[in-house]
């Protein structure tokens with residue numbers, strides 16, 4: 119999808135001939151505008167952008183192409199990427215050629231891609247001025263109306279409060295033990311494969327492990343994914359989860375019909391699109407499990423106040439939400455919340471761990487340093503504590519650096535809820551109409567040559583000291599990075615003045631960021647303590663990259679894993 123945001127569209131249509139009589143054009147424009155306004159009127163300023171209103175994005179493109187009406191005329195355009203190069207090189211070239219703000223086609227729509235930290239800061243930190251627009255609409259049949267997709271502010275606010283209260287400090291601390299238990303379970307299977315000298319797909323390993331951790335900690339269900347053969351899970355529920363993930367990341371890019379058929383009745387879908395029917399069946403299987411765990415949590419319900427709940431250690435996030443809110447949240451709402459957490463908290467963590475082990479295996483110095491840290495902090499203990507996670511700073515920087523290079527997701531989408539004027543990095547302003555589709559390009563921001571020294575290099579130590587704008591591309595107004603501003607487990611958007619937004623920033627910042635960092639650090643430490651890792655092929659071109667909801671490999675991350683001695 120990300121790739122298509124640059125590539126789809128082909129050559130731009132030519133604008134209207136200048137010889138066309140201006141009067142006729144004005145008249146037809148008036149008819150055209152009136153038709154749109156009566157059929158699909160723009161909503162009032164500040165209101166959520168409805169799915170129907172999103173169709174007005176097509177109008178913007180037609181206005182530009184046929185009526186030469188284009189408020190974005192001053193911005194550079196991208197029609198496609200240079201061929202025959204790797205993804206990151208292509209993004210780099212585009213940056214150098216066109217700068218950090220470009221207009222790019224996405225099928226029949228027009229997008230504005232941004233990779234300047236100042237503009238991104240303005241977009242992410244302005245409360246209530248931007249919604250998630252297009253991407254929220256596209257994801258609604260998967261996530262329902264929960265945090266990621268709730269365009270209605272009141273609903274989003276209520277789900278955000280309920281969920282983020284659940285991620286309280288006491289619970290987060292107690293999670294380290296759960297993460298360790300899941301990792302021990304996964305390592306048992308890994309040990310068998312290591313014994314027989316098999317090549318292991320570490321991407322699948324991490325996906326399975328991250329599914330088990332989310333199941334255990336968020337809603338108390340043991341998927342036993344780590345016990346399944348990688349890439350061909352036998353349990354129907356694990357298969358269903360992966361089928362839904364695939365829908366999110368692959369099928370929709372490959373076949374737009376899947377998306378168009380989402381509202382169609384089952385009988386029609388069964389006939390017209392077996393893959394959509396299969397996807398719907400998978401969603402139903404997941405909901406059946408969620409129904410079961412919600413029932414169990416309701417039976418256990420002990421209504422109590424938030425202060426008491428915050429002192430509680432252990433238990434699942436679901437139990438917390440149910441004990442806090444009683445029957446305020448409907449069963450349907452709880453299902454949407456859980457499906458959102460299941461998907462948002464699973465693939466992202468697995469992707470970060472995958473790229474972290476890839477980079478460590480490529481960098482013997484970083485690997486040795488990481489292993490030394492584990493040895494120093496954990497000694498002969500084989501499961502980390504929360505204090506260990508805090509003490510293993512280098513491992514946390516390894517994860518941060520992997521997330522900088524391979525952000526998950528690689529793009530954030532936003533749409534202004536009313537017309538906004540944004541200052542441009544090189545001076546001047548750009549005015550965006552309500553509903554415009556903004557794409558914040560994390561892959562470019564995180565490799566910005568004016569921010570990061572040797573931007574494409576894996577170099578976790580860069581986060582140990584402060585840095586300011588450098589090199590041939592100075593970034594006006596960027597405050598620089600100061601480690602003194604890091605208060606939690608990783609450098610946030612605020613600490614980096616929006617140069618690193620691996621967990622987003624502003625009001626929609628990731629609700630599971632601490633959860634993810636604790637999990638990532640505990641899992642990585644346990645693996646480094648027990649095994650050595652060697653890449654079968656380190657070349658990214660050979661591994662193959664798929665840009666989707668996360669950056670994942672085309673064929674898995676194949677590694678030779680052996681038991682560490684000593």
Ligand code: HEM
Pocket residue numbers: 250265266278336458459462463464466467470521525526527530531619620621622623625626627628629630631633634
């Ligand atoms: C390394 C792992 C993770 C990464 C890189 C990550 C990244 C992100 C990012 C960038 C956003 C902001 C999206 C936007 O602004 O449009 C986000 C939001 C979110 N994340 Fe994460 N995430 C991770 C782990 C998790 C985990 C473990 C959970 C839950 C268990 C989670 C749940 C969510 C939810 C619910 C949102 C939506 C928040 C809202 O809109 O209020 N994430 N995540």
